[in-house]
Amino acid sequence: MGKILVVDDELFYRELTADILRKEGHQVTAAKDGREALDLFKRDEFDLCLLDVVMPGSFDGLTVLGKVKHTDPDLPVIMLSAHEDQRLVLRALRQGAFDYQRKPISAQELKIAVDRALATRKLAKDHKNKLKRLASLEEGSKRLAGWAGQKFRIEDLEREYEMLETTVNLVSGVLECERVSVMLLDPAEKRLRVAVATGLSKSQIRQESKEAGKSISNYVLETGEAVLVTDVASDERFKESEYASQYRTGSFVIAPLKVGDRIIGTINANDKKDSQPFIEDDLVLLKTFSHQISLGFVHAMALADLDRERNRLKLLSELQRILFQYLEPEEMLRQILIKCQQILEVVSAAVFLKDELSGELWLRIGLNAGKEISGIHRIPVGKSITGLVAESNKILIVNNPAKEPRFVDELEWPEKGVIRNLMAAPLMLSDQTIGVIRLLNRREGNFSAEDGRLLKDIADSLAVALRNLQFYEKLKKSVDEVIITNQMLQRANDELNLKAKELEALKKRH
Structure with a gap:
């Protein structure tokens, strides 16, 4: 339920509107004129304002609307108007009014308009809170990335490939092996794709993938356990894969890459330079590197989330600017x-x-x-x-x-x-x-x-x-019809005056 301010100089409509809203559980404050309304805005915060367009004195509806929007641009304001106030309503909408309700007030239409306005207000507040959280997250990410940067030198997301490439080259040197690769699981296609590998170009890497269910790496994905194989031909746990011919020896080590509780891929090391099998120490070293790579992914994902949310908020801001800046329907779309x-x-x-x-x-x-x-x-x-x-x-x-x-x-x-x-x-x-x-x-x-x-x-x-454009076009059409009707009445009145003068002239002749 929301805190709502009702501003109307007519006691009947002021009390009627307030009663309808109070029955819906809203907290309602009523003001009899614009000056009292502005005083209430200084002392309290409201979620919605229902504002009469035409009020006596210097603080009419449009004046109050302008001052309220200057103080709180996100506050939804629903204008209350009589049938003859349509031109003023159109001006109010151009000044940022959220909606309008025609007098006499329809309880059902009022409830729908109020619910929609309060939902918009909640969305605006959520955006502000998210911006605050983003600022806090950004500061925390900077500290975390600064700490991680001493080890991984992660500066931004575009350097993720360079970070992985540096890591596999380092693993290759420490384990003294020729082939080291990082493979990531593509959830959509259920395939392991090579993200980076020693001895392969980027174009070759794009072509490298394996079905997760048909590789030894899948065992690591399913169990979360690192694997040391001294000779795949004699290891009873695994069958020799169709890719065995790509390697000089049958010995390898594989460790999982984890983000939280989720396994997102593996790091694989093959072919010792001296053609000797891998040993337990090699497995421990590879697991250590896998933890470091996983931590790097955590940081990269946090920065990516932050970047995506920043882009989203930027987009919403741009869209809001367009909605307020352009009045012509075609140009706005x-x-x-x-x-x-x-x-x-x-x-x-x-x-x-x-x-x-x-x-x-x-x-x-x-x-x-x-x-x-x-x-x-x-x-x-x-x-x-x-x-x-x-x-x-x-x-x-x-x-x-x-x-x-x-x-x-x-x-x-x-x-x-x-x-x-x-x-x-x-x-x-x-x-x-x-x-x-x-x-x-x-x-x-x-x-x-x-x-x-x-x-x-x-x-x-x-x-x-x-929706606003449809309303704008209908309202503009209605205003145009009123203008045409007034013009027709004026012409008819002029013709009557002319006929009256002609009759008066005839009377004088006789």
């Missing part, structure tokens, strides 16, 4: 898609809205390689990846469309070109899907789960923007 292309490094970004009558998604706006997508583009709900996202309300990532049976190329992209990968997220409002945002062709590599989390943040902001 365009700027959001441009930011989306930049952050997620994609060639194409598009917004599809749901047509409830036809059951199709229609292209609202799209950008491809810097140009706006033109023409009519419709995708049936439930068809191909974009249509399935609208049906399931879930983010979908497809990094290999050729192997995805649900993907329909001609539906996703009727123009020329090849879709290498795509990602799409639903646009949700009040548990209802109103559309889909879809991204095509990451400039480098595949879409990741982290990309999906970023796209969800973008989709949430975009859904709010679309």
Whole structure:
């Protein structure tokens, strides 16, 4: 429940609104005018303000709104207005008002608006708390990385390969062996992939992988135990693998790499330079190195998490800036898609809205390689990846469309070109899907789960923007209709005055 300030100069509406909210369990304070409201803001903190647009005196609704937003920009303010106040409401929305309620007050609509506003307020507070925690985490990570840097020289995530390469070269020298490799488990493909190895180039490393279930390393992954094999041909625990011909001897040592309680890979040493078998001392040394590499991964992952969260908060800040800076609907959507292309490094970004009558998604706006997508583009709900996202309300990532049976190329992209990968997220409002945002062709590599989390943040902001834009367009249309009606009434009044003058002139002649 929230602390809510109700500001209205009319006692009836002030008490009615307060009573509705108190019955919902909210803590409500009421103010009879703008001056009293500003005094209350100085003494107390509120989660939401319901503010009458038209109030007597110098502190009307728009003035109070401006002062409140200057003091607390994140405070949601719902404007209360009569039917004839629509122009003022439009100005209030431009000044940052969250929503508006038309008088006479509807209890049900008021409850929905208040719940939505309080949820927004909680999100803003959570973001502030997260920023504080991030600052604390960043400081702690600096101290931890500084301590670890004396041993591992980890300066940033881009040097992770260099750190591993230095480590395997060091292991190779200490154990006096020719082949040392670090293998990491790919959970998606259930394969062990070589991250770094002595004697292999980066291009060769990319081709090196083994099915986890068919290698001796899998035993280490499953048991968490380091292994010393003096001769694989005579070791009853293991069968000689298909890769045995790659090595000069049948002796090797393997140790697990752990992050917390999770085993993420192995470090392997093969082929003693003097062709002698590995001994127990070699296993102890390799286990020591494995602990150091694991600690390096912990630091790298902490820094990666921090970097991802920093990028996410930066993105949310940019989206908020766009929502407040651009008033034209088309330009606002365009700027959001441009930011989306930049952050997620994609060639194409598009917004599809749901047509409830036809059951199709229609292209609202799209950008491809810097140009706006033109023409009519419709995708049936439930068809191909974009249509399935609208049906399931879930983010979908497809990094290999050729192997995805649900993907329909001609539906996703009727123009020329090849879709290498795509990602799409639903646009949700009040548990209802109103559309889909879809991204095509990451400039480098595949879409990741982290990309999906970023796209969800973008989709949430975009859904709010679309709702506000729909409201803005309806309100603008309503204002235009009022203006046209007033003009028609003025013309009719002028014509009546003219006829009255003509009648008066006729009377004088007779």
